[in-house]
Amino acid sequence: MRSHRRIWTTAAVTTAAVAGFVVFQNVTDDSANDSDSKAGPVRTDVRKTELKVAADGSSASLGRRDTAPFSMLGVTWTDPAAKVTGAVEVRTRSASNGTWSSWLPLETDNDGRTEAGRSGVRGATEPRWVGPSNGVEVRVTAGAKVSSKLPAGLRLDTIDPGKGSSLHADPAAFVAETDAPAEPSPSDSPSADPTVTEEPTPSATESDTAPASEPPSVTPSETATDSPSPTASDSSSPSASTSPSASLPPAPPSTVPKPPVTSRAGWGADESISPEAPEYNETVKAVFVHHTAGTNDYSCADSASIVRGIYAYHVKSEGWKDIGYNFLVDKCGTIFEGRKGGLDRPVLGAHTYGFNRESTGISVLGTYTDTAAPSAVTTSVARIAAWKLGQYKGDPAGSTMLTAGATGSNGFGKAFTAGTQYSFKQISGHRDGFNTECPGTKLYGQLPTIRSLAAGPVTGLAIKSVTGATLSGTSYYTKSAITVGWSASTPNAFISKYELLVDGKSVATAAGTATSAKATLGVGTHSVQVRATHQSGKTTLSAAATVVADQTAPSFTTKPNLALRTGTVNTTAVPLTLKWKATDAASLKEVRLTAPVAKTYGPTTTSASHTVKSGVATTWSMKAYDLAGNTAAASVSGTPVILQETSATKTGTWTTKSSSSYLGGKSYSSSSKGASLSWTFTGRSAAWVVSRAATSGQAYVYVDGTKVATVDLKSSTTKYRDALWTKSWSTSAKHTVKIVVVATSGRPAITTDGLVYLK
Numbered sequence: 001m002r003s004h005r006r007i008w009t010t011a012a013v014t015t016a017a018v019a020g021f022v023v024f025q026n027v028t029d030d031s032a033n034d035s036d037s038k039a040g041p042v043r044t045d046v047r048k049t050e051l052k053v054a055a056d057g058s059s060a061s062l063g064r065r066d067t068a069p070f071s072m073l074g075v076t077w078t079d080p081a082a083k084v085t086g087a088v089e090v091r092t093r094s095a096s097n098g099t100w101s102s103w104l105p106l107e108t109d110n111d112g113r114t115e116a117g118r119s120g121v122r123g124a125t126e127p128r129w130v131g132p133s134n135g136v137e138v139r140v141t142a143g144a145k146v147s148s149k150l151p152a153g154l155r156l157d158t159i160d161p162g163k164g165s166s167l168h169a170d171p172a173a174f175v176a177e178t179d180a181p182a183e184p185s186p187s188d189s190p191s192a193d194p195t196v197t198e199e200p201t202p203s204a205t206e207s208d209t210a211p212a213s214e215p216p217s218v219t220p221s222e223t224a225t226d227s228p229s230p231t232a233s234d235s236s237s238p239s240a241s242t243s244p245s246a247s248l249p250p251a252p253p254s255t256v257p258k259p260p261v262t263s264r265a266g267w268g269a270d271e272s273i274s275p276e277a278p279e280y281n282e283t284v285k286a287v288f289v290h291h292t293a294g295t296n297d298y299s300c301a302d303s304a305s306i307v308r309g310i311y312a313y314h315v316k317s318e319g320w321k322d323i324g325y326n327f328l329v330d331k332c333g334t335i336f337e338g339r340k341g342g343l344d345r346p347v348l349g350a351h352t353y354g355f356n357r358e359s360t361g362i363s364v365l366g367t368y369t370d371t372a373a374p375s376a377v378t379t380s381v382a383r384i385a386a387w388k389l390g391q392y393k394g395d396p397a398g399s400t401m402l403t404a405g406a407t408g409s410n411g412f413g414k415a416f417t418a419g420t421q422y423s424f425k426q427i428s429g430h431r432d433g434f435n436t437e438c439p440g441t442k443l444y445g446q447l448p449t450i451r452s453l454a455a456g457p458v459t460g461l462a463i464k465s466v467t468g469a470t471l472s473g474t475s476y477y478t479k480s481a482i483t484v485g486w487s488a489s490t491p492n493a494f495i496s497k498y499e500l501l502v503d504g505k506s507v508a509t510a511a512g513t514a515t516s517a518k519a520t521l522g523v524g525t526h527s528v529q530v531r532a533t534h535q536s537g538k539t540t541l542s543a544a545a546t547v548v549a550d551q552t553a554p555s556f557t558t559k560p561n562l563a564l565r566t567g568t569v570n571t572t573a574v575p576l577t578l579k580w581k582a583t584d585a586a587s588l589k590e591v592r593l594t595a596p597v598a599k600t601y602g603p604t605t606t607s608a609s610h611t612v613k614s615g616v617a618t619t620w621s622m623k624a625y626d627l628a629g630n631t632a633a634a635s636v637s638g639t640p641v642i643l644q645e646t647s648a649t650k651t652g653t654w655t656t657k658s659s660s661s662y663l664g665g666k667s668y669s670s671s672s673k674g675a676s677l678s679w680t681f682t683g684r685s686a687a688w689v690v691s692r693a694a695t696s697g698q699a700y701v702y703v704d705g706t707k708v709a710t711v712d713l714k715s716s717t718t719k720y721r722d723a724l725w726t727k728s729w730s731t732s733a734k735h736t737v738k739i740v741v742v743a744t745s746g747r748p749a750i751t752t753d754g755l756v757y758l759k
Helices: 232-236 300-317 375-390 441-445 447-455
Strands: 021-023 045-050 059-077 087-094 104-106 128-141 155-160 279-281 286-291 327-329 335-337 359-364 399-403 421-425 427-429 462-467 470-472 475-478 481-487 495-502 505-511 516-520 524-534 539-541 545-549 555-564 574-583 588-595 599-601 607-612 618-626 631-638 640-643 649-651 655-658 666-670 676-692 698-703 706-712 719-741 750-758
Touching: 045 059, 045 300, 059 087, 059 104, 059 300, 104 128, 128 155, 128 300, 155 300, 286 375, 286 441, 300 335, 327 375, 335 375, 359 375, 375 427, 375 447, 421 427, 427 447, 441 447, 462 524, 462 545, 475 481, 481 524, 495 516, 505 516, 555 618, 555 631, 555 676, 555 719, 555 750, 574 588, 574 618, 574 631, 574 640, 640 676, 698 750, 706 719, 719 750
Parallel strands: 286 359, 286 427, 327 359, 475 545
Antiparallel strands: 021 279, 045 155, 059 128, 059 155, 087 104, 087 128, 327 335, 399 421, 462 481, 470 475, 481 516, 495 505, 495 524, 524 539, 524 545, 555 574, 574 607, 588 599, 588 618, 618 631, 640 750, 649 676, 655 666, 666 750, 676 719, 676 750, 698 706, 698 719
């Protein structure tokens, strides 16, 4: 893994390029006057301890020891152009539980050519956040080559970022994560290196008002960096995040909204340690994305402390004029103002060696080589990049030409020559410039997503629901009023508004945070869509939904009617069939039977089998529903009546049989050819009830004097009270049903249990 931030220029090209930026003394800006401006500066302490270098110059170390409290550390050396080609590792002791961490690598892929022309600039590893600690051990090894030597002046810098008030700004992505810092793993605790003497140094006071001119006492082997004592004028002068100076022309407005940003005052920047005036580019043509190459196992509650630590490390340890990045973003999506000079100004940063001119640097706290950045990060990076480019009519999805401020190449094999222009994506990764792995392979792979979020249009827009309507196939049906729900994959922070379109015309407008809108439709078939407007002004249309507005009720083209059916008859359960037919002009949804029982039938069903108690008048109530919710009701009433065999008019010889299996406990049986039974009734349906067995014979059935059927009672299994033959009429009328014994050869007998009719 490699690092991420580098200044663009060398001393050789500084003069030639000076026309590309301007310097203003005491220039400030009110664009960062967020609610966090009430926070005060927080003092940070940097303590420096020289490492013991082996005689052959191939390794260095700092024995395990107690230290004053710190939460961040790094290793620096004298020559900013020198490299550590091997490994720099540390382990630390937790101040909370006393356990030692495993060996932790420090990122050495730094380009030391930063802030060229300044005296005292040092080479350095990337700083690493380790959380509150009070013990440390360091080991450094040169590369595998025999000639590899470590740079001179190796020292450990430990940083206490101080304690500041809580942040007042919300994360720009409006997404939070609650990752707790990883606990260091226990390890052996050897005694301190006897070759290096050191006495524990008391920690600095946590008071923001402690005078910087009274640093804590230290030993020669571990010295606290003295900070310039703020003068009265220093204390009273505003920071680079307050009111604009009349000497600087107004900042150009952006084409997109500014996201929430925690100002320097908000994260507790001690402006006294970087008193130099900011420098400005003439424009911002590109945004370079970085990562800080530290741990991801931090709590977002510590993000302001991490930013203060990086600030102190850049200034006090590396000798820079200010923090190198223009903006920083933590894993929860909180955006922090970086280098002073004004959020809305083209501040010259120290982040991308060779290409700081005409660019802005955004660095994400953490390492994203093997881990993808959360959506909160990509959202916030895209928002601040779009806002900054929007000030200069940039296109987050476009490309631009940048002039190289140095000569060299990158990991993609692309060579640069100082003074020559090269094409860059307007949102690029640090590795697109000079050789580095920053911003990590995973985050670099997310840059297309970041560009898409920043540039628009809205993606993934789709209608998800149409409340107040019923979906059938590909169409929705409603009476009139609907609520359309939608979703989009683009975070709502990038969406200016939504519009609900009916037949291509906007009928409702909703905020970019909305997920639904209402509409009232006229009768007919309509095309309904949602249009999303990205903050860039680009629009996206969802796929259309077909919605049919229907206010015509369905109808029963065949009114409900009843007919007796075959089956086993009981006094409490006479089998019958309920029939109907319902239709609708648009689309019938269902037909519901609401009494005497509740049943629901599909739109193509026209009959159903039921049973009903004999001798009881029963009303069958039905309601038809169309897909729009319109309804129509209909009903039919009927009373099934059982006529026992004893009520029939009989001819010929009949024998009475008794059994609890018969209706009323008795039945008639006859084997006499021509013997008959007749029932006369007034009704609209009739069923002859018999007993059946393997020896049962046949009978003729006459209705109103006309023979209508020959019924065979034979059955392989014995059955009782079996409605074997039925007959129905369209209206109720007086009828006579007569059964006549056929006297079938070998099985002449029939046994009848009576007749049921429906009145």
